[in-house]
Amino acid sequence: MTEAPLLPRNEDGIETAIGVLRQRFGERLHTGASVREQHGHTTTWIENQLPDAVVFPQSTDEVADVVRICAAHKVPVIAFGTGTSLEGHVNAPGGGISVDLSQMGKVLAVHAQDLDCVVQPGVTRADLNTHLRDQGLFFPIDPGANASLGGMAATRASGTNAVRYGTMKDNVLALEAVMADGRVIRTAQRARKSSAGYDLTRLLIGSEGTLGIITEITLRLQGIPEAISSARCSFPSVDAACRAVMMTIQYGVPVARIELLDEQSVRAANAYSKLSLPETPLLLLEFHGSEASVLEQAETFRTIADEFGGTGFAATTSTEERNQLWQARHDMYWATLQLRPGARGISTDVCVPISRLAECVTAAQDKAAELGLMAPIVGHVGDGNFHSLVLVDMDSETETANARQFVSWLNDLAISMDGTCTGEHGIGQGKRPYLVKELGAATDYMAAIKQALDPDNILNPGKILPG
Template identity: 65%
Template sequence: MPALAARPEADALGAALERLAARFGPRFSASQAVREQHASTLTWVEPQPPDAVVFPETTEEIAEIVSVCSGNGVPVVPFGTGTSFEGHVNAPYGGVSISTARMDAVVAVHAEDLDVVVQPGVTRKRLNENLRDQGLFFPIDPGADASLGGMASTRASGTNAVRYGTMKDNVLGLTAVLPSGEIIRTGGRARKSSAGYDLTRLLVGAEGTLGVITELTLRLQGIPEAIAAGVCPFPTVEAACDATIATIQSGLPVARIELLDEVQIRAVNLYSQLALPEVPTLFLEFHGTEEGVKEQSARFGEIAGELGGGPFDWATRAEDRTRLWAARHDAFWAALALRPGARCVPTDVCVPISRLAECVAETKRDIARSGVVSPIVGHVGDGNFHCQPLFDMSDPAEVATGQAFLGRLVERAIAMGGTCTGEHGVGQAKMKYLEAEHGRGALDAMRAIKRALDPLNIMNPGKIVTP
């Protein structure tokens, strides 16, 4: 059968939906409201709902769904919580959305080995609530309360990545259903292995284009003895970025280091009722012993002062830290409030940390020249930053200006040795940049893998690469 290039035949689609409706009963829905909830809704990528949504509860049920769809040439779109920004959950060719909402069990906690086995619908906040009494936590924190299956599929990272890495570093193994309906298990609970191809990392970041993740084994960390968080203002974004670079290069073990430019600070002050000076600001967090945290905080204060920043105000009370990071995590909603009625188009790039100050500064100049309202936030400890431009979608000229700005942002990052996306993923919106970043040969290799595992192109088609 040729690669899927259009919606499946009506008879084949109808046969598949009829079988799934009979098999899953109330856990099958073709209602318009449910279908629309399972399309891209957070950004300007046009929503493309599936033809139906199924709510399985086990790996075996997902295998059944995929087998029925494969036998009828019907697309399958995995769905977690729908917090992705690049159109990952859209169904451009129709088909069936597989929601993992009912697969939300913490299967097993192995405290002595610092790992946990979870179903894909477990969210990061719920997992950490489950782990807290055992003195453990899962460190990957993308901001949204995303599902762990979705976080693995998009290779998410977030505010803690500078110390604890990204999802690719914290998924030890997984269970997945391939496009054929076959169930495979990759990796395991051992901390390292030299046995064969690394299929775990092939599926982590594949955005559901190679299979549906149905279970994960994740690396855990012990809750630190002491945690200190704080804020430090700077006169310019260049100074804030230079302080970040100096902090990392000095070997200071910062756990979080986040940049908010003056526009984003204005937004969080209004939305989260803070009273921070409206200048570029770093939010930081240090983990360790009480003495270690004090030393790290003091050393950062010295670095900031040398670059014109400060004062560095820090706190160890949990309620103060929670309020600070809640404001950071609400940055998207705060940005929306800057221009009521506009759509926010959050996007991210990542560059080598030595080019961070240059890239952010040039992006700020581009924003000013374009007349765009766009706060900047960033996980700057690893060179990753986000623009959140706001556009009036009813104004074609403004939309064109916005699209041109976003294109220049990506081209700038790639020219500096960076990537079109540090953590949001490719989805539909960034497919056009992959050849410039990776080259034709690498892109052809990705296509070959896709064709080998998904010859019918039913698994989340229209994302990352075309076969």
């Protein structure tokens, strides 16, 4: 485990707030150790820091009540979606109250004519898409995990489809949020665009629960494409695969997904998902459009792939084959862990300008080898975003030290390439030192905004900003 810094605890305040919350929420307030543990960080090597209690509100008014009670006693309030974040976002370094939004799980409205919908924060991505299917609509952002849409908004999530459809910042029209003083605001109306005042929608997206708690989300939707096809193609090297990606993007092919698996990841996928892919770097693609357009896109890609030594190109419009391929992609986390049973997987996330992608991925592979680490790479490479999943024997001090060095080195490398220390995982606790390296003085103004909107620092303290 990696220790996460602690914050001073306001013991009296916490005790009082829990008393008041118990009166207000009765059995929807939990203080048992196992519930509290589940609401701390559980996914990576960052240690679990338990909240003192977990409350399950069922409405915006109830969230506002929680915040007002905690504000009155200066007690931390930590919004909780599904707990799939990777950088300690939901930890409680100073204790406090976890606000589990899973009981706010209603799709409140679908405006099919406007291609938008309004959901509560606990609705998950998969739930929403099931709900929308009959109307020929879908919500494109897919971070892999079946995360809640509130959590996805709060962390500016993206994933495989972002190359075509953008990230959460591009797909949220408006938010309702409870602010640190317990007041409820709406950040925008339902118009497709607006130039009315400061963009509080985008300010809250990616703020990781530190500026407000999102209680309602108005999302842009897409029509389910007339045709979807997928393709795969193997490459002689990561460099060749990345160059093919670069040209595909430059050529303006509107790929919906373009994912890289390096050779180790392909090996993991073969073993776990019972596939027989050639164990060299692989690109997986998906094309959305009309019947004619998806054929044309696949053909353009195949021509590009040929130039870079691509082999085994195979495209399909079969839903079954496509699902098999993407299921394998989504299972990569578990597949990779199986490469080294007993090891812990430490996922790190960087994003660089696409012209630097080949160089960055290759350097990461070389560095891992140099440090004796097994660190397979998968990436949303159309955006220049990739993850390295370092497989660490946590009992080996040398190995954990080397893994730490690798993560730090990779983040620094991405920043030095005019890239970012996090394409999509967010800052949480784990990436705070890199945020300052990346954005310098800008973080002072972030701190000023935090101070202005949450002067007592009760909303998810100890996240994003250093110190």
